[in-house]
Amino acid sequence: MASNTKDLQEKILKLKKERKALILAHNYQIIEIQEIADFVGDSLQLARKSAESNGFEMIIFAGVKFMAEMAAVLSPAVPVYIPDPKALCPLAGYLDAEKIRKKKKEYPGVPVIVYVNTTAEAKSEADMICTSGSAVEVVESLGVDRVIFGPDANLADYVRTHTSVEIIDIDQSGHCYVHNMFDLSMLIELKEKYPESVAIAHPECPIEIQEQADMVGSTGMMARTVAESDAKVFIIATEMGMLQQLQKRHPDKTIIPMYEGAVCRQMKKHTLEKIVDVLENLPSENVVTVPEPFVPHIREILEKMNTVRGQGPATAVKAET
Ligand code: 13P
Ligand code: SF4
Numbered sequence: 001m002a003s004n005t006k007d008l009q010e011k012i013l014k015l016k017k018e019r020k021a022l023i024l025a026h027n028y029q030i031i032e033i034q035e036i037a038d039f040v041g042d043s044l045q046l047a048r049k050s051a052e053s054n055g056f057e058m059i060i061f062a063g064v065k066f067m068a069e070m071a072a073v074l075s076p077a078v079p080v081y082i083p084d085p086k087a088l089c090p091l092a093g094y095l096d097a098e099k100i101r102k103k104k105k106e107y108p109g110v111p112v113i114v115y116v117n118t119t120a121e122a123k124s125e126a127d128m129i130c131t132s133g134s135a136v137e138v139v140e141s142l143g144v145d146r147v148i149f150g151p152d153a154n155l156a157d158y159v160r161t162h163t164s165v166e167i168i169d170i171d172q173s174g175h176c177y178v179h180n181m182f183d184l185s186m187l188i189e190l191k192e193k194y195p196e197s198v199a200i201a202h203p204e205c206p207i208e209i210q211e212q213a214d215m216v217g218s219t220g221m222m223a224r225t226v227a228e229s230d231a232k233v234f235i236i237a238t239e240m241g242m243l244q245q246l247q248k249r250h251p252d253k254t255i256i257p258m259y260e261g262a263v264c265r266q267m268k269k270h271t272l273e274k275i276v277d278v279l280e281n282l283p284s285e286n287v288v289t290v291p292e293p294f295v296p297h298i299r300e301i302l303e304k305m306n307t308v309r310g311q312g313p314a315t316a317v318k319a320e321t
Contacts, residue, residue: 005032008272012036015279022056022078023275024049024071026063027219028241028267031248033062033275040245042220043067043116044131048306050074060278061288062270064089068288069120073299074306081286083274087266091117091204094151094174100125103148103170110168112148113138115155116305117176122151124294129305132203133218136162137308150174158203158210178264179204182237186258187212190235194256197233200225201258205237209258213237226250239264 013036016023024046025037034040039049046063050071053059059080061068064087072080095118104112104125111127115135123129130138136159139147149156150170160167182205191199191212200222201213210216215225219242226234226246236243237258247255278286290298 005272008032008276009036012272012275012279015276019279020055020057021060021279022053022058023060023062026067026241026267027223027245028239028264029062029270030241030268031244032272033270034241034245036272036275037062042131042133042218042223043070044133044218044305045220046071047074047116047131047302050080051303051306053078058282060275062275063087064092064117064264064266065288066092066117066119069290070116070302072288073290073295074302076295076299080288081278081282082288083271083278083286084269085286085288087269089117089176089266091115091152091174091176092119092122094171095119095122097121097125099170100148100150103150103168107146107148107168110146110148111142111144112170113142114150115152118151120290120294120298123298123301126301129298129301131218131305132158133220134305134308135159135203138305139163139165139167141308152176152204154179154206154210155203157207158216161207161210176204178239178262179237180206181262182206182209182258184208184212187235187237190256190258194233194235196231197235197256198225198229198231199235199237199258201237209237222246223249226253226255238262239267241267 023037025033025040047070051074053075061071068082113128114126116131146166148168151174153172153174156167199213200215201209203216233254235256240263243255243257
């Protein structure tokens, strides 16, 4: 590891203690950030961890902005900082509140479930929120025949294959550009080359990939599966940060990316330098807030989501250094 990286990491660990900062990082962060985080996990795990900030004076959330907003809502007593405020998930851009209102008029009385990858305004129109690790359980928790769902059409397809509840898309074009990079031919080729491998795909992948994968699940589920499985070779269809983590934690296993170009540019905006800057200067422009009128409703549905059993373990995985 470059000495500059080590120096920055040591500086962060020292400042973190002085500031009483809790550092939460998504599985897609660069490995150097994962190494200095208190917890690394999927969106559901991080939402649950965000609600446990007692004893800390600030949270630094290395993930895309909607995730940091989640933390701001669930942990109102502690300021939440994002290392780069421009880390915005493009999938969230598919769903504005007006689109949801229109859909509600079309299907009166049908509950709306939005994926957590949405803006606060979109969430304020929803009856429930889900993550990839809790989508099926959240849909079924409502005990209804049909739900309005968005914005990710691939995740909607995943839910359809796991429930008899009718899923009405809000926007069939909603997708994640990173997970849409995967092509079925990539999986077929790798499966031929590594016949003993286990292929795991994220539910944001197109349905034809999901159908041919051995398992489909959140990034938290991927971490758990690779840790618990006896298999030695895994083909993984998700963002590259997850693969770096898996390979580091399991040097005895071979982790093969379905496509090495699957990099989320928004997740990668965060750097060690930007975390140092937040810890040293507490820049007000890096504080994440949610407009006050939206907060009570979003808090209510996020807390409801946190009580639904999901795919991942109840708490996030402690970062390894
Ligand atoms: P997870 O909740 O599975 O970590 O997914 C978040 C995400 O942004 C996937 O692209
Ligand atoms: Fe958004 Fe896709 Fe990046 Fe996840 S990987 S944060 S869904 S753009």
